[in-house]
Amino acid sequence: MTLAGTQSLRNQNIREKCGLEPYRLEAKADKRQFYPELVPAFVGDSRLLKRGDVLYPDKRIARGFPEFFGGELPELEGSGRLHLANWLTESESIQSALLARAFVNRAWQNLFGEALCRTPKELGRLGETPEMPELIDGLAARFVKSGWSVKSLIREIVMSDAYQQSSVMSGDKDAQNRYFARQNVRRLQTEPILNVLASIRRGKRFVSPAERDSELLGAIHYAKHFDSPTTDDLIERRTASITPSQALFLMNEPTAARQVAGDLTRRILNQSGKADFTEMLSKVYQSVLQRPPTEQEIEFAEGFVQRRRKQTGAENRVEEMKEFVHLLLCGNEVIYLE
């Protein structure tokens, strides 16, 4: 028997054992249309799998909601997803209060880098006590009142005074910034880093991640070096590690920062022709950091060129500029938010 044959026989056995209807696999032309009859018949109660093995299904376990929330438990039919949504957002219920709090806490975390309650997975006794529970409750109450509108929640947060604070610390109080009197300095996540480098390399924005990644030769390595979570894990918060392998990647990998620096330099040289150094420098700063260089920075760049010439004993406008751009790309301002 062929391998595929064995496989299908095995699947058949499982279905027979479980008393499950097989999937109806008829292809429908229009995939955008929803066909209820194509939903597998066995969306519903699951079976206990002995030792987690699909080959040993045991008794059916009825679906339900955690009883400790109390209240009426609705009858479930179909997939049950609508019932779950209704139950979760039932007004004046404990579960909806928890959901709203957890949601605003995570929205805050996505915007500030840190959540109001620092353990977003655990808002209860097992988690940390938030410094400002009133803030979470206020946001949550308005979130529910607005009809669970994520847009108005985000608008409220980004329009707040707290969001518009500078990240520079004044005084020495609250070093950990538990009260959000200032913004957090934080590293960008993988995707924004990719966005930044790809758009610097090509001088334009990209409409899709796929298009962006095709512009950066080493795109798959960025995920590895800059803490992209894998699809295997559920995480409540992304980490921003700092590792020497990151540094090696930016310093030495020819298809990463070095290539981006080379391409940007070439483009600027092509555009500006015989423009002087300061003019080119301001174009570089505009492309990489979206701002003109300060007096100090111009001075530093000129010093950089002088020191390079002294060491190599040669003058090379292209190489000098390329090395300076590479330096800028490895600096903090490119991948840190202030």
Add this chain to the structure above:
Amino acid sequence: MINRRQFLKSTTASGILATGSGWANAGTESLLHHPGKVKSVIFYYCRGGPAQGHTFDPPKEIENPDLHPFKFQQCGQSGLEISELFPHLQKRADDLCLIRSGYGAKATHAEGGVHVFTGASSLGASLGAWMLYGMGSGNPDLPGYVLLTGRVEGDKWALDDGAVHGGPRAIGAGGLPPSLQAQVIRDLEKPIANLGTMDSKEIQQRWLKELAAMNSEFTKRHPNVDELSSRIESYQTAYRMQTAAPEAFDISKEVENSQMRKRYGLDPQPTRSTGTKLLLARRLVERGVRFVLVPSMRTPNLEGGSVDWDTHTATTVRGGIPNLCRACDHPLAGLIEDLKERGLYDQTLVIWGGEMGRGGAGFMNHNGNGFTWWMAGGGVKPGIAWGATDELGYTAVENPVHVRDLHATILWMCGLDHHKLKHNGVGFDDSCQVVRGILS
């Protein structure tokens, strides 16, 4: 007892950490709770769940003689019974601490692999990551936790590069900082990416100086943000790694030595790759790497086909197990000898084990209720067999040791107390127990 802050101050002053924040921000500070004997672990992982009944735990009663073609001998002063398939390890019997009463493993491969390496805490962090988190890096110029896979040139025997069941999750950092995950070495010739540079040392040094100067404005604005200074240091570490890592991974000098070739079995086909990886593991722990994981490779089956330690049938038992044992027996014995000669034995723990045992329903089936690991080196009592399985060798009955207990015990040997070892308030399962009986 010194606390973490005092410890940091003292070590920084004495220069151990003064060179920089090392491999990563986390995992460079030591949180030791008591002085531990073990500084590094070399783990030979038998992929597929090795049968205890064919290796280190002879069953008292045999149901099916076809499945048990191998004999056991009492070895050394200690009289430990070890299978005839391990002639070299038999001679090392008085060094081994056999743990015959392992239980609490999961009887499926992928889940079992994740569980056996990460099962002790709800953070899903692997043992190596916890060790690195607790002990700090032993060498800031090298990764602290390494998975060695790959085959050496000229190996025409092994059929794959070796891997851990459960994939990245089994060797990941889970909820610990991601920099603590294992550095996977896939290519023994070119172990770490991007070490090669086009620039000379002088040019790089100037460039790094310029980088620090350029970042200084940004850093000055945020003096309280530690990440910024550690990022600059990470470039310095990377710079040092460019010289340190090739040196650590370069075994060319050692393999010229005929004594070393003989010790690790670098010439015979079956032991060539495993021997090289264990030699490399020894070089790494010598340089302060905390955890080196060497997974077994697929080997030819004497009766046709190929096998890993997932030996279900009489054919795979007869034809597969001898080769699987051959691959690791000589190199592991050589490793123990080499560690002793270099004075590393007392601070290194060598572990042999898989993600589960075998036996129970279906004789050679997956079995989470009984498995054998052995340990050798610093921290464990040599020449003992801890615990026992039932008559048929299927279930741990005497002094059972849970997978979680193994984690707690290994960490204890390293100087870490699982009750106190926590990250953001999350630590080990309450049921973990240190197996005091095997501690030296």
